[in-house]
Amino acid sequence: MARTPRTPRPRTPEPEQPAPLPPGALDIVGIAKNYGDAPALEPVNLRVEHGERVALIGHNGSGKTTMIRIITGLLDATEGESTICGHAIGSIGARAAVSYVADQPTFYDDLTLWEHLEYVARLHGNAEWEQQAADLLGHLGLYDRADDMPNRFSRGLKQKAALALGFIRPFEVLIVDEPFVGLDSAGKEALLELLAQASDDGATVVVATHELSFVHTVSRIVALRDGRMVYDGPSAGIDVDRLVRTEDPAGEHDGERN
Amino acid sequence: MTTATSVGIDALRQMRTDRRRRRVADMEWFELLYRVYITALIGGFVLVWLSSLVTDAPFTQNQFGTLIHEGPRYTGLLIAVVWFLGMRSGANGGPVSVEEAEVRHVLLAPVNRAAVLRHPAVQRLRTMAFTGTLAGGVTGLVLSKRVPRAWGHGPNQWIICGALAGALIAASFVIAALLVHSFRIDRRVVTVTAVAIVAWHAASAFLAPHPWAPFNELGHVALAMVHPSGVVAVAVLLALAAVGVWRAGHLSIEALARRSALVSQLKFAVTLQDIRTVVLLRRQLSQEHMREKPWFTVPSALRRNIVVTRCLRSLAHFPARRMARMVLLAVTSAVSIVAVWRGTTPALVVSGLALFMLGLDVIEPLSQEVDQPDRTDALPVERGLLLTQHLLVPALTTVPFVLVGVAVAYAFEPHGMTIIAGVLIGSPAALAGVAGAVINAVKGAPDPLSEANSGLYMPPEVSGMTTVVRAAWPPVVAIIGSTPAVALVKASENGDNIPAALVRTALGIGMVCFLTAGWVRQREKIRAAFRNFANPQNSSSASTPSQKV
Numbered sequence: 035m036a037r038t039p040r041t042p043r044p045r046t047p048e049p050e051q052p053a054p055l056p057p058g059a060l061d062i063v064g065i066a067k068n069y070g071d072a073p074a075l076e077p078v079n080l081r082v083e084h085g086e087r088v089a090l091i092g093h094n095g096s097g098k099t100t101m102i103r104i105i106t107g108l109l110d111a112t113e114g115e116s117t118i119c120g121h122a123i124g125s126i127g128a129r130a131a132v133s134y135v136a137d138q139p140t141f142y143d144d145l146t147l148w149e150h151l152e153y154v155a156r157l158h159g160n161a162e163w164e165q166q167a168a169d170l171l172g173h174l175g176l177y178d179r180a181d182d183m184p185n186r187f188s189r190g191l192k193q194k195a196a197l198a199l200g201f202i203r204p205f206e207v208l209i210v211d212e213p214f215v216g217l218d219s220a221g222k223e224a225l226l227e228l229l230a231q232a233s234d235d236g237a238t239v240v241v242a243t244h245e246l247s248f249v250h251t252v253s254r255i256v257a258l259r260d261g262r263m264v265y266d267g268p269s270a271g272i273d274v275d276r277l278v279r280t281e282d283p284a285g286e287h288d289g290e291r292n
Numbered sequence: 293m294t295t296a297t298s299v300g301i302d303a304l305r306q307m308r309t310d311r312r313r314r315r316v317a318d319m320e321w322f323e324l325l326y327r328v329y330i331t332a333l334i335g336g337f338v339l340v341w342l343s344s345l346v347t348d349a350p351f352t353q354n355q356f357g358t359l360i361h362e363g364p365r366y367t368g369l370l371i372a373v374v375w376f377l378g379m380r381s382g383a384n385g386g387p388v389s390v391e392e393a394e395v396r397h398v399l400l401a402p403v404n405r406a407a408v409l410r411h412p413a414v415q416r417l418r419t420m421a422f423t424g425t426l427a428g429g430v431t432g433l434v435l436s437k438r439v440p441r442a443w444g445h446g447p448n449q450w451i452i453c454g455a456l457a458g459a460l461i462a463a464s465f466v467i468a469a470l471l472v473h474s475f476r477i478d479r480r481v482v483t484v485t486a487v488a489i490v491a492w493h494a495a496s497a498f499l500a501p502h503p504w505a506p507f508n509e510l511g512h513v514a515l516a517m518v519h520p521s522g523v524v525a526v527a528v529l530l531a532l533a534a535v536g537v538w539r540a541g542h543l544s545i546e547a548l549a550r551r552s553a554l555v556s557q558l559k560f561a562v563t564l565q566d567i568r569t570v571v572l573l574r575r576q577l578s579q580e581h582m583r584e585k586p587w588f589t590v591p592s593a594l595r596r597n598i599v600v601t602r603c604l605r606s607l608a609h610f611p612a613r614r615m616a617r618m619v620l621l622a623v624t625s626a627v628s629i630v631a632v633w634r635g636t637t638p639a640l641v642v643s644g645l646a647l648f649m650l651g652l653d654v655i656e657p658l659s660q661e662v663d664q665p666d667r668t669d670a671l672p673v674e675r676g677l678l679l680t681q682h683l684l685v686p687a688l689t690t691v692p693f694v695l696v697g698v699a700v701a702y703a704f705e706p707h708g709m710t711i712i713a714g715v716l717i718g719s720p721a722a723l724a725g726v727a728g729a730v731i732n733a734v735k736g737a738p739d740p741l742s743e744a745n746s747g748l749y750m751p752p753e754v755s756g757m758t759t760v761v762r763a764a765w766p767p768v769v770a771i772i773g774s775t776p777a778v779a780l781v782k783a784s785e786n787g788d789n790i791p792a793a794l795v796r797t798a799l800g801i802g803m804v805c806f807l808t809a810g811w812v813r814q815r816e817k818i819r820a821a822f823r824n825f826a827n828p829q830n831s832s833s834a835s836t837p838s839q840k841v
Contacts, residue, residue, distance in 0.1 A: 106400060110546045124545065130402035142393045144311055150397075156303035157401040199397070 057120030059084045059207050059238035060105065065114030067100050074100045075261045077114060082240065082254075084119075084206070087233050089249045090242040091274060092258035098242040099137060101258065102211050106134040119206050130158065133205035137212040137242075139196035141184040147171070147195050148180040151202050158203035170198045174224050189216040194224075201228055207238045214245040222247065249274055300403035308411075334760060339430060350440050355635075364511030365497040371461055371507040372493035376486040378468030383482040384578045385547025387420075387469040388412045388540065389555035395548050406541025409548075413540040417466045417533060421459040428458015428514070434638055457514030460529060467529065470536030473543055498703070551577060565763040567732050568659055571652055582609040599678065603685035606657040614653055619696055621650040622722075625774070626697035629717060630704045632777040640778065644771030647725025651770065652733075654689050654726055658682040659733045679734060680813040686730075690722035697722075709790065716794035717776045720801035724773020727808040732766035734812050769808070773801050 060082035067075040075097040082088055092098045103109040105116060107124035121127030141150060148167065155163030171177040174194045179187070184195040193216045200210065208229075214222055226248060233239050241248060249255065249269065257265035257277045265277055351359065381387055390399075390412050398408055432454020436447035472482055496505035509525035554577050561569035575581075586608035595601045628643035652659075661668055661682055668675055698714035776797040783793035811818075 107545055108395075108400070108549050110544060126402045126404070129400055134400060136396065140392045140396045142311075142391065142397075144314060153303060153307050154397050154401070157300040157398060157403055159300060159402075203401075 055081075057117060058082055059086065060116070060118055060240070061120075062105070062116040063114055065101070065104055065111040065116050067097075067104060067109060068112045073261050075104070075258075076263075078263050080256065080263070080266065082207075082238055084238055085233065085236050086238050086254060087229075087252040088238075088240045088254045088256055089252045089269065090240060090256050090258070091244060091249065091277065092242075095260075096258040097261040098258055099211055100261075102134070102209055102240075102242060106132060106209060108134075130204075131206040133200050133203055133208050135196050135200035135208075135210040135213055137215065139184075139192040141192070141195065143183070143185050145183070146181050147176065147184045147198070150184060150195070150199060151180075154199050155202045160203055163202060167198070167202055170201055173228065174198055175220065190218060190221060193217055194221055197225060197228065201232070205232075205237060207240070208232050210239075210241045210243075212242055214243055214248070226251070244274065246274065300401055301407055304398060304403060304408060339433075351438050356439065360515060362497075363515045364508045365493075365502060365505070367457065367461075367511030367514045368505050368508035369490070369493040369497045371464055371510055372490045372505070374461055374464050375468045375507070376490050378465035379472045379482050379486040381465070381578070382469035382472030383477065383479040385544060385551055386473065386577070387416050387466045388473075388543060388548065389551045390548055392549075392552040392556070395545065395552050399545055399548065404541065405543075406538075409540035409543055410537055413466075413470060413537050417463055417470075417537065420462040420466045424458035424460070424462025425455045426458070428461070429455035431458065438635070453514060457510070460510055460513065460526065463533060464529065467533045467536050470540065471532060473547070474536065474539035474541075476542070476544065567652070567766075568663070568736075571659075580611055580613060583611055584609075597681070599681040600685055603657040603682060606660065607685070607689060610653075610656075618650050618653050618693060621646045622693040622696045623700050625650070625721065625725075626700035626714075626718070627704070629697075629721070629774065629777045630701055632774075633705070633781060635781075637778060637781075640774040641771055643721065643774040643777070644725070644728075645767055647721055647773065648728045648767045648770035649725075650690075650693060650722070651686075651725040651727070651729030654686045655682075655729045655733055658686065658730065662733050662736065676813045676816055680809060683726075683730065683809055683812065686726050687723060690719070690726060694718040694722050712791055713780055713794060716791065716798050717774075717780060720776060720798040720805070721773040723805045724801050725770045727773070727805045728766040728768070728770030730808055730812060731769060734815065735762075735766075769804060772804065776801065 058081045060080065062078055062080040064077040064079060065075070066073065066077040078101060090098050090101070100109060104111045105118070105123065107128065111123075116123050118128040119131045121131060145153065151167040151170075152163060155167065160166070167180075168177065171180055174197060176191070176194055176198060179191065179195075184192060187195060193213065197210075197213060200208065210229075213225055217225060222245070229239055229241065229248065230251070241252075243249065252269050255265060255267065255269045255272055255274070255277070256263065265272075378387070388409060390409070394408070399405060429451050432450040432452070433447065435454065436450035439450065492503075493505045493507060496503050496508060506525070509519070509521045510529065512519045512522040513526065554573050558570060558573040558577070561573060586605065587610070588608050590601050590604045590608070594604060625643040625646040628639040628646065631639035632643070658679060661679060668678060671678065694715065697718045698711055701714045701718075702710045776794050779793050779797040780790060782788075783790045
């Protein structure tokens, strides 16, 4: 049987390669952290755009601090890569771009708060720091304590001092871990204003917190549970308490067992 | 960016200078001088005491020939062990540690990390080299006492070469750690390489035809021999040190952050002579965690006594590296006792200290109980009795280590008498090591705020001496445990019955161990009685937790 000649198939046009995205404020590709056999953070992918306000939530031990510490370069990821404003984590560019306020404030034993501010500001090349420092301390209610040793402060004052150090330097991305812990209501208010000001100035703000007064102001929530990212989406209509406990943040499947 | 970086470096330099100036200005010079005076006094006393121990006969020509011929290989093995430890330290995040605030504020700033970290790396190298210089110089002094001047090696030559070798050996630890850490070499690769290096040098030291091994070249320096290859080895080591310091900027920030908090606690614990806290912090620093899965389950026959069960369960969770370290300490002790037998009496100090450290590991279950006084006080059992019951398993745990020691001794001295002498020396020595560790654990850390701390009202010299005696007593007990090795030497020299002489001294050591157990059992009652005697007014109100029970 003679084979009928096949009509050549029309070539399907090659799908157009999407143009590579410009670097976001934060690009996380599959970062994970294991301690021996115990996973502290399972592979996470996340992109945060410039100027976004993100709340990172999760119960104790969910992996929030691990993730933040990897992003800021304090922990080495077991796998994955991430960049800050296009700079590899830990590079000088990334360190210049990101300001990190840790959950446990740390200070030198032998420097006053004012000296700390000068040191951190000048380490980041901020020559015009004095007026900025005075304004910050005034805003946080620490102006009268400028010449005291922050290492001897109470928990709340230490937190405020750490925030002042986080804001005294220039940054494009601000990452803050549990900043509301230990703050009085005036302190919380002052912090909310500073975070809003940072956003207005175009900075990307990522805050790990359960503080509803902040969570309600963000456009996006990222939730972690047991080292896994369980939610990444808009904050509108989300029950935060429910989010960290179940995988059904919108409550659409009430009554079903997870 | 470049401008910001250079500005940051300028700020860093200026702040370091300012802080140094402030520290110098705030320094209590009188107190500093007093510390130097006390250190010199105690150091001098120890040095004179150690030197007085060396009353051994001078080397014969034959012995001296053996020392010169074999010494470099043994020194090479020692350096290999130091490299092993340094490489492991590097894999665990050592050797540099900086302040916690420095990690947070400087290392996360856009400042060249190499510029920040080279300074502490050089400081660490300098401190270790200085310590090694002192230790090597003392070793050279001790050695010079046994070498007749007529053979062309005066005391100065031995001291200088010992100091130089000591500096190089101690610096090796930091160099190895810096290289491994800064090149981020995988921990498994490090362990395999380090074990291979030690095995190579062990083969060179003990197995004919004694293959060449690199660190043997440095060993020539220690024995006052100038070889071109020795000079090259020193040059290579210095080059490696330069590479390590140059790469300081590649050290892991994660490791530095972890160590920064622990090292400050460690320094404080050392200041307080709190050995238990030092042990715990050292374990955290080297990330030595208990195994979750036990090596063995406790047989039901042994579960009748809950304390025995608890102790065995603790041992079953020991990590492999701790057990390897314990074996290494047993080997060190055995080699030291062989050295005593061959005429170097001060080696018994090394043996005693090794067994003291072994004891600190073996008594882990007891230490855990002591660490939790609230828990033990809540039990309906007399505290002294409870702690005494915790002594049985650690005492029996020494048996396999004694056997390891006997095997090592037999490798050096392959005679039937070595086995008998090994058991009769090793058993009491190991038990005394445990006894020293038990005293250290049960007496606890000094409490400077305690009302009972009468040192507060003593003159500084008396108070200082009391503190030193209190801290030194546990290791001294462990060192006393190794004295049967001296009895062996004396019995051999005098032609006495060796087993009988050893049994006599072993009984004496056994008595010390027995008294230690009795002290643990009755300690609180003794303290209460002493307090009541010193202050009769409190006799009605003062009572120990045991008495309450």
